Amino acid sequence: MPNVSFVxxxxxxxxxxxxxxxxxxxxxxxxxxxGSKKGCxxxxxxxxxxxxxxxxxxxxxxxxxxxxGDAITTIEGLGTPEHLHPLQRAFIKHDGYQCGYCTxxxxxxxxxxxxxxxxxxxxxxxxxxxxxPQAVAAELRERMSGNICRCGAYSNIVEAITxxxxxxx
Amino acid sequence: xxxFTYQRAHSPAEAAASAAQIAGAKFIAGGTNLLDLMKLExxxxxxxxDVNGLKLDQIEATAEGxxxxxxxxxxxxxxADPRVRRDYGLLARALLAGASGQLRNKATTAGNLLQRTRxxxxxxxxxxxxxxxxxxxxxxxxxxxxxxxxLGVSESCxxxxxxxxxxxxxxxxxxxxxxxxDGASRAIPIAEFYHAPGDTPQLETVLAAGxxxxxVTLPKPIGGTHVxxxxxxxxxxxxxxxxxxxxxxxxxxxxxxLGGVAHKPWRVASADAEMPRGAKAVAAxxxxxxxxxxxxxxxxxxxxxxxxxxxxxxxx
Numbered sequence: 001m002p003n004v005s006f007v008x009x010x011x012x013x014x015x016x017x018x019x020x021x022x023x024x025x026x027x028x029x030x031x032x033x034x035g036s037k038k039g040c041x042x043x044x045x046x047x048x049x050x051x052x053x054x055x056x057x058x059x060x061x062x063x064x065x066x067x068x069g070d071a072i073t074t075i076e077g078l079g080t081p082e083h084l085h086p087l088q089r090a091f092i093k094h095d096g097y098q099c100g101y102c103t104x105x106x107x108x109x110x111x112x113x114x115x116x117x118x119x120x121x122x123x124x125x126x127x128x129x130x131x132x133p134q135a136v137a138a139e140l141r142e143r144m145s146g147n148i149c150r151c152g153a154y155s156n157i158v159e160a161i162t163x164x165x166x167x168x169x
Numbered sequence: 170x171x172x173f174t175y176q177r178a179h180s181p182a183e184a185a186a187s188a189a190q191i192a193g194a195k196f197i198a199g200g201t202n203l204l205d206l207m208k209l210e211x212x213x214x215x216x217x218x219d220v221n222g223l224k225l226d227q228i229e230a231t232a233e234g235x236x237x238x239x240x241x242x243x244x245x246x247x248x249a250d251p252r253v254r255r256d257y258g259l260l261a262r263a264l265l266a267g268a269s270g271q272l273r274n275k276a277t278t279a280g281n282l283l284q285r286t287r288x289x290x291x292x293x294x295x296x297x298x299x300x301x302x303x304x305x306x307x308x309x310x311x312x313x314x315x316x317x318x319x320l321g322v323s324e325s326c327x328x329x330x331x332x333x334x335x336x337x338x339x340x341x342x343x344x345x346x347x348x349x350x351d352g353a354s355r356a357i358p359i360a361e362f363y364h365a366p367g368d369t370p371q372l373e374t375v376l377a378a379g380x381x382x383x384x385v386t387l388p389k390p391i392g393g394t395h396v397x398x399x400x401x402x403x404x405x406x407x408x409x410x411x412x413x414x415x416x417x418x419x420x421x422x423x424x425x426x427l428g429g430v431a432h433k434p435w436r437v438a439s440a441d442a443e444m445p446r447g448a449k450a451v452a453a454x455x456x457x458x459x460x461x462x463x464x465x466x467x468x469x470x471x472x473x474x475x476x477x478x479x480x481x482x483x484x485x
Contacts (some may be wrong), residue, residue: 019217020174022204042205043272054272055245061201062275065175066219114272121249124265124405129254145405146269 006070008033009077017064023088024048026064027074035075039148046147049105049112050074056112058146075104078111086167087111090160098151106147110161113143114168135165173215178218181348181383183223188379189350191216196381198241199275201268202284209292211301225383228252234389237346238245240279240382243476244268244334247278257387258395259414263337263428266399269406281383282335282345282362283374286328286432287408288317299325316410319461319468320431327462330363330433333399336414338385341425341436346384349377350441356386363433373432393418394483398475399428413470413475417483421445425476427455430468448477460468 002014008031024041027033027050035166036059039047043061050059079085087107090096097103107153117135125142126133133139139152140161149157178184188194193215197203206212225239228250236252247253248264268276289307290296297306309317309327317327338359345357357375364372376382393416402408412428423444427435440454452473459469 019173020170039210043201046269049271056271058201058271061204061272063175063197063200063204064219066197066200066221068177108457109271109443116245116270119249121245122261122265124262126265129258129261130251133284142405143270146271 004065004068004101006064006067006072008072009074015064019063019065021064022060022165023050023052023062023067023072023128024059027059027072033074033076035103036108037101037104038071039102039105044148045102045105047105049109049147051108051112054115055111056109070167073108085111086164087132087160091157094160094163095153096157096160097149097153102147102149102151105156106149107143109144109147110157110164113140113161114165116143118163118168135162135164140165170205171215171311173214174216176216176218176288177222178220179222180352181220181223181381183196184218184223185222185348185350185352185381186222187218187380188381191218193380194218195219195373198277198280199243199272200280201272202280203278208284209294211292211294220381223404225388231386235387238278238387240277240384243265244276244278244281245270245275247334248273256390257337257341258333259340259397259416260337260387262395262397262416263412266397266409266412267333278332278334278385279381281332282338282359282382282385284330284332286371288328291328297367299368300328300366300373303369303371312460313464314462314463316429317462317465318431319459319465320427320435320456321327321365321433322369322431323368324364324458325368326366326432329369329429330373331398331408331426331429332434333409333412334361336412336426336428336434337397338387339436340414340416340424341387344386344388345382346386347376348381348383350379354383359434360436366432370432391416391418396479396482397483398479400471400475409477412470413472413479415476415479417444417480423483425451425455425479427472430472448473448480452476 005014037047039045043058048060197217215383226241248261251468296308343359397414409429415425417423443450
């Protein structure tokens with residue numbers, strides 16, 4: 001008997017899971033969507049970032065059974081090798097990675113960051129809380145701080161996101 | 170992680186009743202702190218009551234001209250609310266200084282108030298910790314204590330409350346509304362919400378077993394310039410060594426609360442009264458009775474200097 005059902009990248013799944021199963025483990029071990037990565041498994045590194053109902057979260061810090069009826073987007077739902085998401089193409093162009101382990105989380109997070117800026121959500125570095133935030137480098141660095149890159153590709157990651165932010169503007 | 174049973178609650182009354190009836194039950198909302206601790210078996214609930222379906226996710230104006238913030242309002246949504254940004258800038262600033270974008274999207278208003286300390290000895294299950302295991306001792310007092318409390322400490326515990334949001338709530342005189350299993354509700358001023366560690370540091374708040382936070386209310390806005398300064402080891406996504414939240418009026422009067430220095434956001438009435446006289450006078454009142462360790466004594470001058478920076482910023 002399934003105890004939870006949710007939609008992942010447009011496909012509905014009904015699963016019978018141990019209550020302890022995190023959303024990340026459900027995606028990786030049960031649905032074999034291994035794009036989302038397990039780094040720290042404690043919400044500190046961001047490698048597991050997915051979007052739930054359009055908002056980015058750490059999939060390692062939430063239980064799968066808590067997502068009844070939710071719509072989940074992973075890196076596999078953003079683009080494919082044949083049809084890359086614009087941010088995937090920008091990460092390749094700007095060399096926004098070295099080992100690549102954090103990259104799916106970085107890209108999912110970046111997609112959500114651009115949506116959050118568009119929605120007018122302020123950040124710690126926004127000078128005026130009541131002004132419309134801009135996708136400038138300082139804002140991108142602050143908003144991406146929940147995604148750690150041990151190889152240190154940060155400057156190229158910011159360049160990749162900036163290119164897409166400017167193309168959208 | 171220890172195994173547990175799981176229930177989706179559909180009303181606050183059902184959630185509170187279940188919590189009272191089922192031994193070892195805990196509420197789960199955002200889960201960003203609770204699941205972290207469950208993975209380490211520091212928290213071992215036998216039953217989880219998922220409160221995400223309780224529809225406590227609205228921010229409403231109160232008859233008194235303030236705001237009533239539902240317990241389940243996410244940190245991102247609270248910081249982005251136009252009324253909060255306009256009238257309670259200190260709260261928006263404190264929220265945005267905390268955690269990461271991913272965590273703020275999940276973390277709730279009530280959960281943020283209840284988050285546990287990040288004391289490394291609380292997290293390390295090989296070490297004694299009176300908060301994790303009552304009576305086992307405190308490894309922090311003679312350990313690496315650079316990040317620990319300097320105010321309100323006891324012989325049993327020197328842990329800090331890590332919330333940035335709570336510092337703003339303290340300066341704003343927030344009230345915490347709750348519901349108990351017997352249906353009784355009460356309103357707790359945030360100044361009375363956190364217990365001093367004493368010899369029972371495992372008891373952190375005045376909440377009774379199974380008592381559910383339903384909302385946090387803010388009184389009518391008081392105007393003034395709102396500033397939150399957080400001093401930490403990196404520019405983003407780190408807990409405070411010291412933080413200062415202040416509301417400063419044109420005549421120099423105001424309010425101030427500190428984070429990163431105690432088991433609760435630290436506010437002292439006599440310190441507020443010294444605001445027109447500047448950082449040195451205010452800090453002297455705030456830090457009365459401080460008991461730092463050799464490793465965290467730097468927090469005392471850091472409080473005064475951060476406060477001076479806050480007052481300077483408010484004058485610009």
